[in-house]
Amino acid sequence: MQLGLVGLGKMGFNMRERLRRAGHEVVGYDRNPEVTDVATLADLASTLDGPRVVWIMVPAGDATRQTVAELAGILSDGDLVIDGGNSRFTDDAENAKLLAAKGIGYLDCGVSGGVWGLDNGYGLMVGGDAKDVEQAMPIFDALRPEGPRDEGFAHAGGVGAGHYAKMVHNGIEYGMMQAYAEGYELLDKVELVDNVPGVLKAWTRGTVVRSWLLDLLVKALEDDPALTDIKGYVEDSGEGRWTVEEAINNRVPAPVISAALYARFVSRQDDSPAMKAVAALRNQFGGHSVTKTQS
Amino acid sequence: MQLGLVGLGKMGFNMRERLRRAGHEVVGYDRNPEVTDVATLADLASTLDGPRVVWIMVPAGDATRQTVAELAGILSDGDLVIDGGNSRFTDDAENAKLLAAKGIGYLDCGVSGGVWGLDNGYGLMVGGDAKDVEQAMPIFDALRPEGPRDEGFAHAGGVGAGHYAKMVHNGIEYGMMQAYAEGYELLDKVELVDNVPGVLKAWTRGTVVRSWLLDLLVKALEDDPALTDIKGYVEDSGEGRWTVEEAINNRVPAPVISAALYARFVSRQDDSPAMKAVAALRNQFGGHSVTKTQS
C-alpha cells in the first residue's frame, strides 16, 4: 500500500527502506534535501491517493506536535496519521483531538528495535481505534519482525496506549541495562575472574540471563574488551523519566527503574552537590578531612 | 567418556539424561534409591575407570562440602572433582585444597538453564586449572547448548571463578526480573493499556527488551493472564545476597541488584517493622491516624 513518511532520520530512513523491500510505495519527506522524496509536506499529501496514511517519525515534542498541526491543515476526512516517534503518551489525546476535528484518524505507535530494525524488524505497540489499526495493518506487518504477528505487534489499547507501552518498555530497558552493567562492573573489579568478555559471551546461550541486550554487550566487548575508549557518560531520553513519573502517579514502586535512571544522572555530573554536602557533614562532626577542589 | 554424577535432583537428573543422549557413560548416585544407579559413593568410584571424573550436583553448603570430603577419601591421585552446584565461591578454595592433598583435581562450574537445560543445554562458567578443564571438556561440550563453544561455555579463571561468575549471573537475573516486574505492574495498573499480555508478547521479537526471561513471562501470562493464582511471595537463594555482599566488599555500586533483592525480602513479610516505625512517627508529629493491627 501507499504510505507517506515524515522524518527520514536514523529511524525513518531505515523504515522507508524496510517498507519498500516489502513492496510498499513509500513517499518520504524530510527537511534534508538529500534524503527527501518530495519538497514539502503538501507535496507529500498530494502525491498520495486517498484515503491517505501518513506516518510521522520526527523527534518527540515540538517537532511532532507541529507536524501533526500541519497535517491537520493538509489532510482530509478519512485520512489517517500515525505518530511512530517517542512522544509522551499525554500528547496523543491532543493530537487525536486536533485531527478528529477534521475527520482524520490517529494512531500512536511505539517502535522498538533501533538501527537493527531494518533487517530484524521493529517491535510495534499501537494505540487507537481498531478500524484505524486495521487500515494500517499492511504497514505494521511489513515493519514488524517476521513470525507470528502477535510476537512483534500489539494493539495495546486506545489512543496513547501505544506510546505508554513503549514508555514502559524503555523503562524496563533502563533497568535491564543497569543490571548487566552492575554485574559487569563487579566481574571487572575482582581479580578472580580473569576472562570477563568470555564469561559474558558464555551467557548468550542456555543461561537465564540471555537476551538481545546481552548479545550487544558481548559485541561491544569484542570491539573494546575493557571498554577503554568509552566514557561512563550516559544520556537519557524522556521515556525513563516518564516511566518513573507514571510509577509515582500510579503508586507503583519502581526502585529498579529509578535506580537505573539516577545512575545516568550521576554519570553526567562533574561533581555532586549532594556528595559535597555529605563530605562537609563528615568534616563537621568527625573532623574527617575533605578533598579540596582544585583552585 | 565416563562420568560419575552425585546428586540426581531436579538439575542432576536432567543432566544425566542430556549426557547419556550425547553418548557419555554416566554413573549416577543419589540417596534416593528410585533414581540412583549405584548404592554408595564408594560403588560409584569403583565403577569408574581411572582417571575418574566425578561431578557433584547437590545443594550448596553442607551437603556439597560433605560430598567433597567423602570423595577425598574415596578417589585417588589424578582423579577430578567438579562442583556444579550453586556453592559460594569462597567454598571452592577449601574444596580444592582438601582434594589437592590427595592429588585430586578440582573445578567449580556455574550451571545456568534451569529445567529447560535438558533440551536447550546449560550455560557453563568454569573455574580451575586449564588441564583439568581440558580433561572434562567432553562433558562440558555435551552439557552446553549447541553452537559455538564460547557462546555457552567459559573458562572464567582459577578455582572459584566459575561460581563467582554464576553468582553474578544470578544477581543480574534478579535485576532483570525486577525490571520486567515493575514494568508489568505499571502496565497492569493503568487503564489506558487494556491488553497487557499482548503488549508483553509483542516485545518478544524485534524490541530492545526481548529475552528468554520475557518469553517465560509471556508463557506465564498465557497460563494465567492476570497472575491471579500466584501470590507475590518470592524466595531468594544465596547468589543474590552474595552478589550484593561482594559488590560491597569491592566498593561496586549495585543499586539495581540490591533493590531487586530487597523487593524479595519485603514480599515475604507479613508486616514491616520499619513501616510500623514510620507510621508511628507520622502519628507522633502530625497526629496522622495509624492503622491498628487486628486484635
Place this chain on the structure above:
Amino acid sequence: MQLGLVGLGKMGFNMRERLRRAGHEVVGYDRNPEVTDVATLADLASTLDGPRVVWIMVPAGDATRQTVAELAGILSDGDLVIDGGNSRFTDDAENAKLLAAKGIGYLDCGVSGGVWGLDNGYGLMVGGDAKDVEQAMPIFDALRPEGPRDEGFAHAGGVGAGHYAKMVHNGIEYGMMQAYAEGYELLDKVELVDNVPGVLKAWTRGTVVRSWLLDLLVKALEDDPALTDIKGYVEDSGEGRWTVEEAINNRVPAPVISAALYARFVSRQDDSPAMKAVAALRNQFGGHSVTKTQS
C-alpha cells in the same frame, strides 16, 4: 496586628491559638460552626481593617484554589493573601496572578511543626515579594519558634519558593524516617540487641543521629515498645511524590527519597503484581514452587 485565618483544622486551630497568645487579633473562618469566628468569608473580610492580611490554611489543591478565587472577589487593592497549606509550588504562580489582577499581594508559606507547633512554634519558609513579607512579619514572628528569626524563618525566594522549600523539607523527612525505620527493623530483628527502645533512647543526646524525629520515635516506643498495635501501613501526602518528580525534572539523583516513597507504596499493597511476576518467572525457569493465593 489583625489577621484573617481561613481554615481551623488541626493546623489552623492551633495557629490561631498561638497567634492570640502572642497578642494578635485573629478572626478565624471555618465551615465548621463550632470553631469559626465568623459566618462567611465575606464577614471575615468586612471584620478586618485594611490593608487586610488573610492566611489560608485549608487542604492543598481544589480547596485552596477555590478559597483564593473567593478571596480575589472579596478583598481589594493592597490586601495580602498568604497560602500556608501544603500546596504544590506550581499552584502559587496561578494564585499570585489571579490576586495580582485585583492588586492583592500573595505569599506562599511552607509551615512545618505539626501538632507540636502550638507550643514549639512552626518552621516557616516564605516565597514572594520582600514588601509583602515585611507586611506579614509580625505574624511570622509570632508563629515561628522563639530564638533568632533566621533559625525558624526564611524568605526563600519569589512566589512558589516557600512551598518548594517545604516540599523538599518533606522529601528529606521521608528519607530520614526511613533511615531510622530500617535501623529500627534491623535492631528489632537480631537477638543480640535485647533492649531496642533503650538503645534508641540512648541516641537522643550526644550522638550524631540525634534529632526531633528520633525523640518522637522514642516516645512512640515508650507507649508501645514493640509497636505491636500499629500496622506497617503508611500514607503519603503529595510532597514526597512532588520532590521525586522535581528531582527527575532537574536531573538530581534522589535514590534515598525515592526509596522512602516506594516503601510507603509497598506498605499499602495487599499483594504486589510485580512480585507475582517474579514468582511466576522463577516458577517458569527453575520449577520453583509458587505460593498460591487462597481461593
Place this chain on the structure above:
Amino acid sequence: MQLGLVGLGKMGFNMRERLRRAGHEVVGYDRNPEVTDVATLADLASTLDGPRVVWIMVPAGDATRQTVAELAGILSDGDLVIDGGNSRFTDDAENAKLLAAKGIGYLDCGVSGGVWGLDNGYGLMVGGDAKDVEQAMPIFDALRPEGPRDEGFAHAGGVGAGHYAKMVHNGIEYGMMQAYAEGYELLDKVELVDNVPGVLKAWTRGTVVRSWLLDLLVKALEDDPALTDIKGYVEDSGEGRWTVEEAINNRVPAPVISAALYARFVSRQDDSPAMKAVAALRNQFGGHSVTKTQS
C-alpha cells in the same frame, strides 16, 4: 575512679580530657610520646590499682585485636577491658573469650559524638555482663552527656550488642546525611529558591527535620555557602558496609542505607565501568554516540 586509656587520637585524647574534668584519674597510653602518660602498656597496667579498668580507643581491626591480646597478657583476674572503638561486633565474642580465659571481663562500647563529644558528651551503647557494666558506670556517666542517664547511655545486650547498636547508628547516619544531601542538591539546582543556606537554617527550629546533623550542615554552609571548596568525594568507614551486610543476613530490606552507601562508592570513582557498559549498549542498539575517553 581510675581508668587506663589506650589510644589518644582524635577521640581518645578528648575523652581523657572529659574524664579528667569529671574528676577521674586517667592514665593514658599512646605510641605517640607527645601525648602519652606512660611509656608502655605494662607501665599503664602497673600504674593502676586493681581491679583495673582499661578502655581501648584505637583503630578497629588489627590494632584493637592486638591491644586486646597484649592486655590479656598483662592484666589479671578481675580486671575489665572495654573496647570503645568502632570494631565490628563479630570481633567482640573473640575478644571476650580471649580475656575470659584469664578471668578478665570485657565490654564493647559504641561511642558517638565525634569531636564535639568533649563538651557535649558522648552517646554510649554498651554490650556485656551487667556486673561489668556496673563496675564501669562512673566512667560511662562521665563520658555521656549531662541529663538523664538513659538519654545518652544504654546497656544494649550481651557482648557485641554495643558495637552492633553503634553499627546500626552509623548506618542510619548514612541515610540521614544522604537525605539532607539530596534535598540540598535539589534546592541548589532550582532557580526558584535563591536563599538555600537561609532555608536550611530556617529548618533548625520548629520543623520536623531539625537535627544535630542539620545544625552542622548549616554551619558548613555558613563557612562556604555553595560548598565551593569541597569536593564531592566521600569515604566510608566499615559500619555502613557492615549494616548493609547485616541487613542482608537478616533479610531486612535496607534500601535507604544501601543507597547512601552506594552514593559514597560512586563519589570516589573517576569513571564508572557500569556506565561505560550502559553507554556501550546504547551505542550498539541505537547508534547513540558515546563520549570518548581522552587519549
